[in-house]
Amino acid sequence: MAAKYADVVGTAPADLSARKLPMDDTPELRQALVEGEPHTLLMTYVHLSGDEAMLDIFAPHLKSPYAYPPEQIPADLIEDLRARLLHVLTTPGAAMDGDISETLMHRMMTVGLAEEVEDEFLPLLYDQIGFRPELPRRERKDRKPAPAGFKVLVIGAGMTGLAAGVKLAEAGYDWEIVEKNEEVGGTWWENRYPGVGVDTPSHFYSFSFALNSEWHNYHPQGTDMFAYLKRVADDYRLRPNIRFNTLVEKLVWDDDAALWNVTVRRKDGSEEVIRANAVINGHGPVNRLKWPSIAGLDSFEGVRLHTATWDTSIDLSGKRVGVIGTGASAAQLIPAIAGDVGELHVFQRSRHWVMPSPAGDDEVTEGVKFAMRHIPHYLEWFRFRIYWYAADGLYPNVLLDPEWPEDSPSVSAVNEAMRQFAIGHIEKTFANRPDLKEKLTPDFPVFSKRIILDRGPYFPTYLEPHVHLEQTGIEKVTPKGLVLKDGREIELDVLVCATGFDVANMMGDLEIVGIGGKHLRSEWGTEDPRAYFGMLVPGFPNYFHTVGPNSAPNHAAGQNLISECQVNYAIECLDWVNAEEKKALQPTKPAFDAWQKKVETQMVKMIWSHPRAYSYYNNSKKRNFLSWPWRLVDFWNECRGPRKGDFELL
Template identity: 50%
Template sequence: MLQTMTQTNRSEPLLPDSEVLRRALASVDPSDLLMTYAYLTHDRDLLERMAPHIRPLFGLEPTAIPDELVEELRSKAFIALTTAGATRGEMPSRELMQRIMSVGMGEQVDDEFVDLLFEQCGFVVPQARKSRVDRTMPPQGFKVLLVGAGLTGLAAGIKLKEAGYDYICVEKNADVAGTWLENVYPGVAVDTPSHFYSYSFHQKADWNHYFPRGEQVRQYLNGVADHYDLRRNIRFESVVTTMAFDEASGLWNVTIRDKNGHAEVVQANAVMVAHGRLNRWSLPDIPGIERFTGPVMHSAGWDRSVDLEGKRIAVIGTGASGAQIVPNVAPDAGKVTVFMRSRYWVMPNPKISGTVPEETKWALANIPGFQQWFRFGIYWNASDGYYQHVLRDPAWPDDAPSVSEVNEQLRQYGLSYMQQKLGHRPELLEKLTPDFPIFSKRMVLDAGWYDALLRDNVEVENDPIAEILPNGIRTRSGAVHEVDVIACATGFNIARMLGDVQVTGRDGRSLNEEWGDDDPRAYLGTTVPGYPNLFLVGGPNTGPNHGAGANLVAEAVINYIVECLDLMVARDAATMEPTEQAYRDWNDKIDDQLTRMIWSHPKANSYYNNSAGRVFLSNPFRLVDLWNWTRKPVEEHFLLGRAQN
């Protein structure tokens, strides 16, 4: 059941005439305004007259709407918003909504996307499960244990609460927000646009930046926890150490240790693991690191009390975190030496450091429907639109540094950007130019990274580190770099998805042993045979590595898990686990599709891969595919059972 998110009242104007409204209409993007106007008025005439002038964001020709049409649009939008009865009181038909989407993006939006877009953009919201008259409510005493209170865990708590499930959440930190509570390094930010990196059901209109700073995300998630009163269900400064399934009772015995070392065993009917990927960090295994006499900090364990002014700073790592840290510490540092372990493709985005104009923030907060259409445009251009770049063309040479014509075009764009920024420094250009296809590793958005590397007090060292000395770093060539502070932007142990939690299933099976250090597998990335009622959020092969969408994936998988719980309750079952056949078929499907993806390219090797080269993280399908597959479980893919006692 769905409910329309935005309704209008035709008996009175939607907004009063004001100078701020006029400024907003004059400043917002015409395509966003056109979609909003057509949504409110159902005006097909202006929509179709503007359609020939709007082009896809990544098309060969830019959007060029004639000035007279733009002025007509702004005038009609003003009348619609300030005149009683000028707007329609109901949401447009599905067909018109799809047409508005297609015109606004300058390309066809296929029907398979529409339901996802309705939900993810906030045009409709699912009816709260516990208010559905045709649904069996969870029985008294049915308890879910949730691990993690970051972006994923908070969403899970909201949806469990809406469905009427009793749950407790275990969180190792003293507050919510997960990685956005922990990561406080200079320049910490998100490389997903602000207006999409948020819950579809709790959007935020007043982001200050187009790409949010870490502190802004932390504030957003704190606000979510307050709004939904989630903290009452969270045990802070506590960790789960073991989970053991009891076959007789059909329950999980979960050992929780608090900050004082006190251990308690809690029984739960189901367990949801939502402790995030960017959670398990450690300092790099470099000889001598323990002997260094100055501060050594990981990006996720940054000590803000360390004074960096005038210091000689070593930054180990050139991925997303390193590319944010260096521009923010270099201006005050005496010298920054960047130790490059890997090369990355770096792409420009004019909005990466841009602030959202006040007129746009006002429009997002006040013009009905504008926020939903603004979010739609971001999703369409930042997510599945990139999928074509990660598909390998079977006719494309295997030894080429790209995987298709469109991927090569983007590679050439990346090369031209590097030439533009670094062409006058050929030695630096040579050090930084990747030899692997663009999109086969996580890309870096340039928020001052290249400019920082061009500073007189910044040096890029690609000679591998041999050891760390008490006062510096020695590379393999024997060169010694004396430094005062070491900053490790060296990532996370993502492959060890269970962290330090020991998980024991049926017949004493150990999931830790079955997965080993880096080979996790699951059915639909969520459940594993032999481990009933154990659900993973952010599990194997669910990473949206072709574009933005971590929040979308989290919402989709959480929906699926709650649907699984509902199926158990409706069937009066105590346990639920996937069949071995469904598990094997799904993983065969994953492995087969991965052969067609960019991540199987001979030179594609990143944290997406395990030590054997298998891609364990990336979802090789589109986000819309995953969303559709997670609407509800296929009952015949599961074994439903009763407790033995």
Template identity: 50%
Template structure:
């Protein structure tokens, strides 16, 4: 199968300085995989294989200069010669060989379908042949709550499928978290070239991890280019929703920016309001008494001026690690209040600019961007899964759970020692006692070195109370501060938020799940709530890598499969059975004792206060992707449409 190329990628390319610069700057394993794809030159794979090592091996990939020069020259000749490149997708066996050599480790055949989709190398799922595409009944409507990365993906795929839909977005623009997250240094932990839609690869990222504004711009562009903006009701909130059994529809109450209330009916609802839409204000005595600026990173005041101020930052998670280094140069003093430490992974390159030559290669060399994305996915996703599995023979009191996890801990420790080895006071405070990956890791973009500065203090004594102009810690010390930044995260356990979602028999999902006990089927559906799909629901978190974009796309695919089934069969609704829900959760929770998140020192938002892991998917991402290809119909109650006589009765 031949893949359509953009106008910029039409071959032959001009033999000019731009091409030479791109080949010189290109990542060698990516260039190798791209070249063999285009040339089918297996001999060059054999030459490179001894020199390319897996990231997890600890060895450095060291390609001899003459071999690198040979690759660049062969690629130059191929790209500048007419009709020489093979633009078809290689057969699975060849793909597997290219991937394995390029990554320096075996890539199993079972990964190929997922990798083709998520790299952008292969085609997206084509439903155009499905009978449902010609049978969608007039008036069949889907409502999406939220236009963040998940809701926008749902809108794009519903539009492709020919469904009538509306999107309700409380903000004035798409983007969700990335519209809201405007604190200094805001960005994404997942690498730029993967944290994007597989069907909308972006060669224009300016850094290797996207900044918040650039991520927002990407999502805005996607909303325009895929033509879904006309379906979005901005500055409109969902107040609540109720399943109308007699009519087999959801009735949703809305409130627009003018305060006007209305209701809309939908055959199905996709709740994509996101886990990061409800931030946490910590329960600290006296917080409301503080007289200076008080701001949460998730609700940043763009007019806040911190220049020359004594600033307190409460929290040491991902947002703190981004915000702190971004403001430290302008404040008089920064005091960071830490409750518990996070493992920090060195990532100085994350903020590095993507060289123009690399951007040129991504724009112009066929498949280069897709192979680069594949490499990011492979090294940052299921390749990390082994770190999560407890070795039953490993000492229970150890701050790691297996040999591979201990190696990762030592890698993180070497980063700590390299930057703070001559500061035993900081080393002691900043070395966590939990295993790496037992809670969210933090990217180290000048975070650790920040604590060496004369105008930074790390405070580990607990906060006793906030005073009008200071923070008093448990040891009685008063820290005078002019402003307080709360980097205290999100209420991810309250997955229904504050919405009244009333299903069959008047059951309210918000009350059913309570503050911290959500339980669902496949991280997406709930018995008693027909045609209700909760994206990134219970136990759907990709907590060992890859990013929510993969899970969102998998869940949207599954939702479309469910809707197609309804349309094709003429049914009105579907919901998982209680037995299927129990079986799914028994399987998920049965795996948890084997996982790192249940280590005695693992305290994170992945768990609720009872110790039940509510957020994380405990198997490979490949497993979730495979299971999302189509619903297991035996797990569902399928409701047939009522006849006119039944409706009247």
């Protein structure tokens, strides 16, 4: 089911070609300049005008959003900037003809962020911010075309699977996506609990090749994220190459043919074996829900729900509701349902650090949307700023300072400053509730497990008189509710388990059999996955396990970047195989072992090795199987192509 390039590449979710100069001086444009983010307006103005002097004028007033005292830009400077930008946008010939130099762009980045942007970040920034999109592979003269009939099968039509579809089509490969659900979107189609959303900022949590100006919130709600991925599938015409309602059950490598035999099961129960030269597994780790191990859980006679399989027909009005868990899903669910329920009992199994959202009420105004749709370069510069402060700018927080006291609840001076910032949020919210302060203040370092983003409603929800935060452990579930370890019984009508996913079991129920009948389950078990560069395993040729072992950006936002990078890496590997007129590749055992050693050596230097660091990043032996222990820029650089000495070509 090969797709032609011309039939695949459609209009990206932000039609950047619509941004033309000069613009009409309209009330909508003036409102956009009033509502626009000042740093982004400055970058946009300098980009269009080349007026470098404005950087010198603004530089003394610009600070990091984490700086204290907070930044104060004089109002007259902002008004002058708006007037200058209005003139450039609406006056014929006022904008520069052509783009700015690399030197000026680099200086703009450094001044706008109030910190140095090292040269090593520039290629990544140009790529991810959308300033210099790469030429599609099919148009590159230095690349050998993909051979006819070389088929790549992609598992899953979530974020990674859709990126794979777009890029495989651009590269000219025969490709197909197999999706178990009836629609694209992956976790953003499956998760429908009230309040479901994303902690990553919207304008970064999207593909670099499909920037989106239409986000309703600065952190997308689940419905918005699903709508975005659905639109990508439609705009890039991916649907003809997606098999819906089809589950991949087994992969078996054919040694003689150098092909994967992929057994799939349709919704009607019928099976088919698909032959593929390569497999990109994009089924992700957050679609295998985990129920809590509590005695009597199945005995509950009320409504029992898991956030990952929410029943949207359930009416919670006036009900006595219990929520087990206070992680990311619970922090979104709790404020979303608190106003409807009669009584809400939250059972906290472990504390989490909670940070206030810098976006306030989180709504993107119409003026800002207008700026992103129509003002050249505004959307890209806004994404740049969001990316920097949500990504590698946070990396120092997860580095252990060897001189820092080991028994401290932080790991460095930088990390301690972030801890104090988070404590300030607790102190401010619960100034008159010392009991809640004690219950909600963690004793482990910030960033050693996933941080909760508070958009305003979460922490204040615990101040409501009908909301009860229970710290005592659960002894058992009964037909009528719960019994706590102190003997108290709490009767419930609805029990919600916001207890996450079985992330460590990265294979799920999939059976994978490689060279000579070697089973990947024997290598990984149910909680100890290991791979070369988070994707490849010796003995399993042309099998790319995306979002795999030690590839998660747990110091920052950026799963979208990881997905794009891994797809790029997989295609670069396949391009190399085909350029050499071979059939497959696999990492060598020495390269695999060396990579494991490299990860382990670095992990000792990371926050996740702190004695108080316990999270789903670690397996039962406290080995961190999930986190990428370096920066995102390092991941991006590694993904430019394979280290050929680490591989065997078949």
